[in-house]
Amino acid sequence: MRLGIDLDGVVADFNKGWVDRYNAEFGASLSSEQITTWDAAADLTHFDDMSGFWRWAEGGDHASIFRNLETYPGAVDALGRLSRNHEVVIITTKPGWAVHDTFAWIAEHRIPTREVHMTDTKWRVPCDVYLDDAPHQILDIHRNRPEAVTCRFVRPWNAPVAGVRDIHDWDEFVSLVEGRFC
Ligand SMILES: [Mg+2]
Known part of the structure; x- marks a missing residue:
């Protein structure tokens, strides 16, 4: 089959991945248990909306959030x-x-x-x-x-x-x- x-x-x-990276980069103390809705990242982080979050997740000069x-x-x-x-x-x-x-x-x-x-x-x-x-x-x-x-x-x-x-x-x-x- x-x-x-x-x-x-x-x-x-994915949630633990971005939360760990976010905490390390911005000195935050989010926990993945706080994620209880789809697109929760917009509410939990300082990003204004999900497009801001996704721009950060792309990683710039580093690997993207999906690599690790x-x-x-x-x-x-x-x-x-x-x-x-x-x-x-x-x-x-x-x-x-x-x-x-x-x-x-x-x-x-x-x-x-x-x-x-x-x-x-x-x-x-x-x-x-x-x-x-x-x-x-x-x-x-x-x-x-x-x-x-x-x-x-x-x-x-x-x-x-x-x-x-x-x-x-x-x-x-x-x-x-x-x-x-x-
Ligand atoms: Mg999925």
């Missing part, structure tokens, strides 16, 4: 297990400036995939199962791929959607895929 897997908020801890993210516990191991019987298809939304950092990150963490899509219209990439945390993506994928199993990785910034399967951790996702398709 083809498993469409999002990166940020699912495999890569940690993985969530168990994520890479679970993908390794799943990749024995299924195709792991990475589907992630990234600005143009983050493309090469994202490929470098995928290589560094040895994400078991042969197929990577960087797109905002994720549902156009055909898969049997999708796993995402972005509220608008969960809705969009479920609406446009009713034949697929759409999974919400439960996070403080998303909410249940009728017909979408809730996933709380990586073991639960592995059990769902293996129970259904093996």
Whole structure:
């Protein structure tokens, strides 16, 4: 089966990544637990809006925020297990400036995939199962791929959607895929 897997908020801890860098650079003491809404960065930081945040995240002369993210516990191991019987298809939304950092990150963490899509219209990439945390993506994928199993990785910034399967951790996702398709 083809498993469409999002990166940020699912495999890569984007929030911890930017909060750690922000605290170090600006002497702030934010915690990633404070992030409970989509686009929370605009409210929690000194940036006026999300475009200011994204300009900073691009990194200037340094690597972008996407180059040094940690993985969530168990994520890479679970993908390794799943990749024995299924195709792991990475589907992630990234600005143009983050493309090469994202490929470098995928290589560094040895994400078991042969197929990577960087797109905002994720549902156009055909898969049997999708796993995402972005509220608008969960809705969009479920609406446009009713034949697929759409999974919400439960996070403080998303909410249940009728017909979408809730996933709380990586073991639960592995059990769902293996129970259904093996
Ligand atoms: Mg995400």
